[in-house]
Amino acid sequence: MCVSLSAAVLLKDMKLLDVKLGQLPSWLAMRDFTPGGILGAIRRGYNRYYTKYIDVRKGGLGGISMVLAGYVVISYIWSYSHLKHERRRKYH
Amino acid sequence: MILTFFDQFSSPCLLGIPLIILSMLFPTLLFPTPNNRWVTNRLTTLQLWLTHTITKQLMIPLNKPGHKWALILTSLMMLLLTINLLGLLPYTFTPTTQLSMNMALAFPLWLATLLVGLRNQPTTSLGHLLPEGTPTPLIPALIMIETISLFIRPLALGVRLTANLTAGHLLIQLISTATITLLPIMPTVSIITLTILLLLTILEVAVAMIQAYVFVLLLSLYLQENI
Numbered sequence: 001m002c003v004s005l006s007a008a009v010l011l012k013d014m015k016l017l018d019v020k021l022g023q024l025p026s027w028l029a030m031r032d033f034t035p036g037g038i039l040g041a042i043r044r045g046y047n048r049y050y051t052k053y054i055d056v057r058k059g060g061l062g063g064i065s066m067v068l069a070g071y072v073v074i075s076y077i078w079s080y081s082h083l084k085h086e087r088r089r090k091y092h
Numbered sequence: 093m094i095l096t097f098f099d100q101f102s103s104p105c106l107l108g109i110p111l112i113i114l115s116m117l118f119p120t121l122l123f124p125t126p127n128n129r130w131v132t133n134r135l136t137t138l139q140l141w142l143t144h145t146i147t148k149q150l151m152i153p154l155n156k157p158g159h160k161w162a163l164i165l166t167s168l169m170m171l172l173l174t175i176n177l178l179g180l181l182p183y184t185f186t187p188t189t190q191l192s193m194n195m196a197l198a199f200p201l202w203l204a205t206l207l208v209g210l211r212n213q214p215t216t217s218l219g220h221l222l223p224e225g226t227p228t229p230l231i232p233a234l235i236m237i238e239t240i241s242l243f244i245r246p247l248a249l250g251v252r253l254t255a256n257l258t259a260g261h262l263l264i265q266l267i268s269t270a271t272i273t274l275l276p277i278m279p280t281v282s283i284i285t286l287t288i289l290l291l292l293t294i295l296e297v298a299v300a301m302i303q304a305y306v307f308v309l310l311l312s313l314y315l316q317e318n319i
Contacts, residue, residue, distance in 0.1 A: 075183040
């Protein structure tokens with residue numbers, strides 16, 4: 001990686017994993033939160049996941065299993081208010 | 093709050109926002125658009141193979157005007173297949189357990205096949221109300237029976253899908269409750285119930301795929317009569 005060029009990248013365009021912890025609030029403030037910006041961020045995230053795990057020559061089960069596991073987790077979170085009544089307790 | 097076994101079928105809601113739309117849109121995430129390459133990635137290859145097999149199976153009995161229905165029948169099949177199979181994952185919500193959704197799918201499509209037939213070839217379509225070779229005295233009764241069966245079709249389509257999936261999910265929940273409850277009391281019976289649960293889950297996977305296929309197949313049959 002060209003370390004000498006990293007200083008030239010603007011803060012607002014840096015990827016999240018490259019941002020230092022102290023710079024995080026200003027990074028968040030500079031991000032594009034318009035609907036078009038959020039859509040762009042979703043599209044970029046989707047493309048990154050797709051090109052890394054699915055659109056490869058010998059993709060495996062892992063690519064789609066991660067999506068399904070995420071769906072299960074999200075469904076659990078959505079139905080938590082129903083599920084907490086199904087625990088085995090004497091008094092709910 | 094009174095807890096019943098039917099609570100798993102209540103439409104998911106988060107802070108008052110209905111989430112059923114998200115459950116219905118999730119299958120689109122699993123079908124990425126194939127890029128224009130000669131050799132695609134494994135997921136796209138499998139999906140294209142499945143789509144081609146389904147389309148061929150559905151379109152072989154249909155005549156040329158019927159091939160206009162290829163897109164809607166194949167996409168309906170893929171939608172039902174994914175929705176049913178995703179419902180078998182833990183904690184997920186299956187939109188096809190809701191009678192409203194299945195009737196919304198069945199009724200307009202059945203009505204479309206009926207209207208296409210009545211508009212383009214009314215005599216042939218009405219001719220299906222009387223099977224060939226019936227004895228003359230039976231004709232009035234048989235026409236009434238066939239008309240009733242014609243109008244029952246959308247109801248049957250919707251209710252069949254709903255009932256199969258709802259019953260399957262309910263059985264899974266009941267048997268798993270029995271397994272958990274029996275575990276401290278009679279472990280042997282609990283193991284037997286666990287085996288039954290495993291077999292039932294395999295059956296449910298099969299039922300999920302078969303019910304989707306039956307729905308679309310019946311629609312294509314109604315189309316064959318009318319087009």
